[in-house]
Amino acid sequence: MSKRRFAATNDSKTLGKHRYGVVGGLGVVAGADLLLKMIGATQRRPDMRDVDIAFEQRHFDSGPSIADENYNPGRRKFYVYNTLKDMEARGIDTALVPCFVSHTFLSEITPELDMRVISLFDALREWLAREHPALQTIGVLTSTYVQKSAIFERQLGSRYQIVYPHPAVQSDKLMRAIYGPSGVRAGHHGGECVELLAEACHCLVASGAQIIVPGLTEVSVLIDSLRPLLAVPVVDSNLVYAEYALGCEAAPPVREFKLGVVGGVGPAATVDFMHKVVRLTGAARDQDHIKMMVEQNPQIPDRTANLIGSGADPTISLLATCKQLEAGGANAVAIPCNTAHAFVDRIQPYLEIPIVNMLSEVVQHIRSQMPAVGRVGLLATSGTVSSGVYRDVAEAAGLCLLVPDDAVQDLVMAAIYGERGVKAGFTSGVCSDHLATAIDHLASKGAEVILLGCTELPLIAIDVAVRRSIVLLDPTEILAARCVALAGASTVEVRR
Incomplete structure (x- = not known):
């Protein structure tokens, strides 16, 4: 590439x-x-x-x-x-x-x-x-x-x-x-x-x-x-x-694009994102792959706990992690966590490098690749849902965003945070059943496409029949594809 x-x-x-x-x-x-x-x-x-x-x-x-x-x-x-x-x-x-x-x-x-x-x-x-x-x-x-x-x-x-x-x-x-x-x-x-x-x-x-x-x-x-x-x-x-x-006024130094990754939100989703970046990169040899710098910080306070309750504010921790990446020479930052994007607008003004906004990239992907779609279902943490970040960007693009009823939203949270949920290391069993129920629920409400709007949800095994019943979009994959495209784009100037 x-x-x-x-x-x-x-x-x-x-x-x-x-x-x-x-x-x-x-x-x-x-x-x-x-x-x-x-x-x-x-x-x-x-x-x-x-x-x-x-x-x-x-x-x-x-x-x-x-x-x-x-x-x-x-x-x-x-x-x-x-x-x-x-x-x-x-x-x-x-x-x-x-x-x-x-x-x-x-x-x-x-x-x-x-x-x-x-x-x-x-x-x-x-x-x-x-x-x-x-x-x-x-x-x-x-x-x-x-x-x-x-x-x-x-x-x-x-x-x-x-x-x-x-x-x-x-x-x-x-x-x-x-x-x-x-x-x-x-x-x-x-x-x-x-x-x-x-x-x-x-x-x-x-x-x-x-x-x-x-x-x-x-x-x-x-x-x-x-x-x-x-x-x-x-x-x-x-x-x-x-x-x-x-x-002489020689040309400024050039260096390969380096992607900074805010890791640990969650840890498995970080590895999944990096795997997708590698898979989507058209490389014939090791040297063709994208430089990535990961600041793995699992101690960033839980984003959902802050948005729906009295959990600690993760803003400063997120900013400090992004600053570490900026200081390390990253040219752009990816945050493989949907819920964390509720805090991106607060952080971006204090950085000199861009955060690649996963939410806006997802909506842009729907608009460009599925122009006939008007009703989009969202499966995400309660923090992402209640923050309205996906709703705002979806409605601005003319899309109707559908979210689960409260009882089904509880199942989604159990699939993510439950004792046998994906954050506890499980990718099949109860969490798969809960996710399948939530997908069927949104489809019955009229969703034409469903966003797996928590970066851990794509890690959960989903029955082939469920996958064939409706289009499931993986925001992590879309974010990875955008980062790969960014790395392959034309030269731009960045500040030290």
């Missing part, structure tokens, strides 16, 4: 000002070099002199194998992810990651963030096209691991021919210049490391490179020493990255 993706916005973008964060520690001198170049770039632009830039550097030991083609970046992934999430929590909305190794896995991280992460490759692509429009061949200085990952080919290869140093030069010159005992990472910024870098660049020029693109952010630290030694230009990747980040 085509899943809905959401662009996250925030107040800083609305005000035209970003809070930038630089992930340091991935190469100590490279991160500091980028920070200095960002500050310098802001000073050259009067409109950005008050920009906020946070620099986050923690101890991170890459290990000696970072220069090796078989380097395992697992620890680096966790470092980058945790640093970006901490920045996000502090209100930073735009981040820079000055590390080409990290860009090989950055696409694994960005879908889990509600902040923009500026791509080094976007910066290089834009700068090369603008400054060197006739360019055909670029020489790349990068680690053996990054070279093997082929990220330069994926990002720039459609436009440019990419050449690397010969293997012996790569290992004996370039890797030594950066990672060796006299290399940049060991604190040396001149002498042997510059000479080794120059030899690697000469190899690239001999292979046809018209420009040198450092794929090691440490090279930019030595850029002034290196340039006079070469016959072709050398790109200052850090400066290009800094200026691009400050000057």
Whole structure:
């Protein structure tokens, strides 16, 4: 299925000002070099002199194998992810990651963030096209691991021919210049490391490179020493990255649609709803299914007890649960409980994400799929019936809502709340008999279709003959179908 993706916005973008964060520690001198170049770039632009830039550097030991083609970046992934999430929590909305190794896995991280992460490759692509429009061949200085990952080919290869140093030069010159005992990472910024870098660049020029693109952010630290030694230009990747980040209004981050589910009202109905979402999703693999976040809160006070008696008010508990889902990145909320919808109008104004209204979806389904139907029977808790929430939405759509007589309504409540009712874990026997009696009762009153308007009622076994006698609608199924459709709809903006 085509899943809905959401662009996250925030107040800083609305005000035209970003809070930038630089992930340091991935190469100590490279991160500091980028920070200095960002500050310098802001000073050259009067409109950005008050920009906020946070620099986050923690101890991170890459290990000696970072220069090796078989380097395992697992620890680096966790470092980058945790640093970006901490920045996000502090209100930073735009981040820079000055590390080409990290860009090989950055696409694994960005879908889990509600902040923009500026791509080094976007910066290089834009700068090369603008400054060197006739360019055909670029020489790349990068680690053996990054070279093997082929990220330069994926990002720039459609436009440019990419050449690397010969293997012996790569290992004996370039890797030594950066990672060796006299290399940049060991604190040396001149002498042997510059000479080794120059030899690697000469190899690239001999292979046809018209420009040198450092794929090691440490090279930019030595850029002034290196340039006079070469016959072709050398790109200052850090400066290009800094200026691009400050000057671009990149698209906001996108993330897959995430459905928040208010669970525990009741617990079995929650599982039933999730099962229906999964079943109704057109998926060929696990990754095609919808993200769901469930806040299972069975301690939300009973909705029916509040509506028909003196039970505790569940409004704040429902709102708090929805807020938890909102804070967890949900883009919409589903509440698989008909009775709880009597409280939705009170809650919705305090949320920035929509609650998918099961009641209105059910009525819309009847109107669109069964236009000839005029009389609808409702089997639900006494709280749902007495609240009038279904009646209001049904009558607004021109439908006549029929409810059971008091004695039959007592049977419905026994099927739900009784000692052998569905909330006690029973799905057949007495509760099935009570439900069948209530269905026959509403049919005799003229109902053309009957709503099983408590999310536990569809869990009760119903005789095949009863099912064939009249159309029974499952609001949980209709809600699930609507959530699946919502996830597959076009991109919209949501707020963080």
